[in-house]
Amino acid sequence: xxxxxxxxxxxxxxxxxxxxxxxxxxxxxxxxxxxxxxxxxxxxxxxxxxxxxxxxxxxxxxxxxxxxxxxxxxxxxxxxxxxxxxxxxxxxxxxxxxxxxxxxxxxxxxxxxxxxxxxxxxxxxxxxxxxxxxxxxxxxxxxxxxxxxxxxxxxxxxxxxxxxxxxxxxxxxxxxxxxxxxxxxxxxxxxxxxxxxxxxxxxxxxxxxxxxxxxxxxxxxxxxxxxxxxxxxxxxxxxxxxxxxxxxxxxxxxxxxxxxxxxxxxxxxxxxxxxxxxxxxxxxxxxxxxxxxxxxxxxxxxxxxxxxxxxxxxxxxxxxxxxxxxxxxxxxxxxxxxxxxxxxxxxxxxxxxxxxxxxxxxxxxxxxxxxxxxxxxxxxxxxxxxxxxxxxxxxxxxxxxxxxxxxxxxxxxxx
Amino acid sequence: xxxxxxxxxxxxxxxxxxxxxxxxxxxxxxxxxxxxxxxxxxxxxxxxxxxxxxxxxxxxxxxxxxxxxxxxxxxxxxxxxxxxxxxxxxxxxxxxxxxxxxxxxxxxxxxxxx
Ligand SMILES: Cc1cc2nc3c(=O)[nH]c(=O)nc-3n(C[C@H](O)[C@H](O)[C@H](O)COP(=O)(O)OP(=O)(O)OC[C@H]3O[C@@H](n4cnc5c(N)ncnc54)[C@H](O)[C@@H]3O)c2cc1C
Ligand code: FES
Numbered sequence: 001x002x003x004x005x006x007x008x009x010x011x012x013x014x015x016x017x018x019x020x021x022x023x024x025x026x027x028x029x030x031x032x033x034x035x036x037x038x039x040x041x042x043x044x045x046x047x048x049x050x051x052x053x054x055x056x057x058x059x060x061x062x063x064x065x066x067x068x069x070x071x072x073x074x075x076x077x078x079x080x081x082x083x084x085x086x087x088x089x090x091x092x093x094x095x096x097x098x099x100x101x102x103x104x105x106x107x108x109x110x111x112x113x114x115x116x117x118x119x120x121x122x123x124x125x126x127x128x129x130x131x132x133x134x135x136x137x138x139x140x141x142x143x144x145x146x147x148x149x150x151x152x153x154x155x156x157x158x159x160x161x162x163x164x165x166x167x168x169x170x171x172x173x174x175x176x177x178x179x180x181x182x183x184x185x186x187x188x189x190x191x192x193x194x195x196x197x198x199x200x201x202x203x204x205x206x207x208x209x210x211x212x213x214x215x216x217x218x219x220x221x222x223x224x225x226x227x228x229x230x231x232x233x234x235x236x237x238x239x240x241x242x243x244x245x246x247x248x249x250x251x252x253x254x255x256x257x258x259x260x261x262x263x264x265x266x267x268x269x270x271x272x273x274x275x276x277x278x279x280x281x282x283x284x285x286x287x288x289x290x291x292x293x294x295x296x297x298x299x300x301x302x303x304x305x306x307x308x309x310x311x312x313x314x315x316x317x318x319x320x321x322x323x324x325x326x327x328x329x330x331x332x333x334x335x336x337x338x339x340x341x342x343x344x345x346x347x348x349x350x351x352x353x354x355x356x357x358x359x360x361x362x363x364x365x366x367x368x369x370x371x372x373x374x375x376x377x378x379x380x381x382x383x384x385x386x387x388x389x390x391x392x393x394x395x396x397x398x399x400x401x402x403x404x405x406x407x408x409x410x411x412x413x414x415x
Numbered sequence: 416x417x418x419x420x421x422x423x424x425x426x427x428x429x430x431x432x433x434x435x436x437x438x439x440x441x442x443x444x445x446x447x448x449x450x451x452x453x454x455x456x457x458x459x460x461x462x463x464x465x466x467x468x469x470x471x472x473x474x475x476x477x478x479x480x481x482x483x484x485x486x487x488x489x490x491x492x493x494x495x496x497x498x499x500x501x502x503x504x505x506x507x508x509x510x511x512x513x514x515x516x517x518x519x520x521x522x523x524x525x526x527x528x529x
Pocket of ligand 1: 016017018051084109110111112297317318
């Protein structure tokens with residue numbers, strides 16, 4: 001090892017990016033100290049099934065674990081207490097219990113925290129491992145395992161379910177509520193065509209049609225204005241405000257908030273770190289923050305765009321970005337020229353249809369195969385005659401060929 | 416051993432799903448010309464590995480990030496943790512023959528044998 005390789009690494013956030021970074025370092029042969037701090041009491045687990053297979057009961061909490069019980073990751077764990085302060089001068093992190101942790105490099109990987117309707121919960125505070133605090137009984141968020149356990153235990157069958165928000169997690173939650181035999185599932189979003197801004201009108205239209213065929217109702221575009229509870233503290237209705245200012249109420253037994261998520265970075269205010277407008281930590285194209293020795297990965301980070309199509313990646317974050325960030329930071333920490341961050345890739349699953357998108361969904365989508373009615377379309381996005389991205393519904397082979405034909409998997413470097 | 420397909424049915428770098436075994440198996444012809452057989456169903460969720468990307472004697476699942484060794488069946492990174500079974504594959508006179516492993520398959524949650 002050369003002198004520039006840190007002798008110890010402190011990872012803040014025991015989620016996907018944090019786990020993957022530690023695993024990458026060990027696979028590369030790194031033998032320094034690795035310590036991982038986590039706000040939740042759980043070992044790292046996989047979040048995507050929390051709005052899908054975990055809610056329908058197909059996957060258990062055990063199935064979600066990221067570590068291999070047969071060959072567990074060699075790291076020191078400090079779980080159940082969130083990091084509360086970072087001293088950049090000494091690279092020391094203090095947790096809510098007052099314990100201090102120090103290393104030669106600090107990697108911030110605290111992910112994001114679901115937003116809750118205005119007027120509910122601890123305003124402005126990072127709330128982790130219990131985002132539902134302050135919500136009436138019957139209202140849920142989906143950010144962490146404990147949130148999903150609560151929703152899984154709720155009696156959804158026969159209930160009137162309101163799903164608040166028009167992002168991926170909201171649409172997935174609506175689909176699982178249908179699968180769990182809710183009496184009614186109504187989606188409330190400010191956009192008339194949810195996700196059109198992210199994936200284009202064509203693909204968004206195909207998703208909307210898929211939901212309609214499965215009985216999901218779309219309320220007229222409205223913002224959530226608040227939740228009303230009965231005297232016993234149980235959810236009674238969702239208060240809405242339509243685009244024209246008119247207010248309305250939607251009666252509901254269960255409300256699932258999919259209103260997006262804010263980066264869990266409030267605890268880093270005052271450290272001198274540079275943030276973007278959404279509160280994500282600004283990083284260079286290898287994950288370095290504005291503070292020496294401090295790196296950031298996953299949903300809490302906004303990396304400088306690089307590559308052939310240098311387009312900034314939207315806030316919110318996806319699974320593959322967290323893994324790719326970890327791979328790049330791992331290589332950079334070990335002193336090798338870090339690989340470029342691969343182009344974006346994400347997936348979703350709704351009503352049993354797998355949606356996958358690779359590259360940048362900009363420019364004009366061209367229908368390359370399939371159709372909207374059959375929920376099997378393949379769209380290729382083109383800008384100035386160049387293919388920039390692809391989106392498929394139940395088209396795993398085509399999307400994988402397109403993606404891997406353009407960007408190979410980054411290789412693990414040796415320490 | 417049983418015959419599963421003709422060598423001509425395979426394309427270099429592509430997988431072919433063989434459905435008449437339970438669970439189904441995937442047969443691959445690598446760019447280097449070697450033939451391999453593994454369980455077709457990913458151990459993470461219900462995806463067909465025959466639709467995956469073959470490189471360096473591994474197949475990357477077409478859904479998420481795990482890649483399985485065509486030689487040992489091990490997954491290299493999350494989300495899959497358990498290996499797929501590897502079946503012995505041989506080519507005789509242009510026909511692909513496979514000896515299906517007698518080990519128990521590592522099927523993903525929610526997938527059961529018919
Ligand atoms: C319900 C749901 C469904 C999803 N579905 C998909 C999908 O289908 N496809 C897709 O591409 N992506 C999906 N995602 C997104 C994907 O899971 C994330 O992009 C990914 O987990 C990001 O990894 P991360 O490590 O940045 O954050 P996380 O995995 O969220 O990990 C962050 C960790 O940091 C911990 N933490 C927070 N604050 C502190 C603190 N102060 N101190 C210590 N620890 C702290 C948290 O408890 C958490 O464990 C989904 C996310 C959710 C919530
Ligand atoms: S289904 Fe294969 S890695 Fe998830």
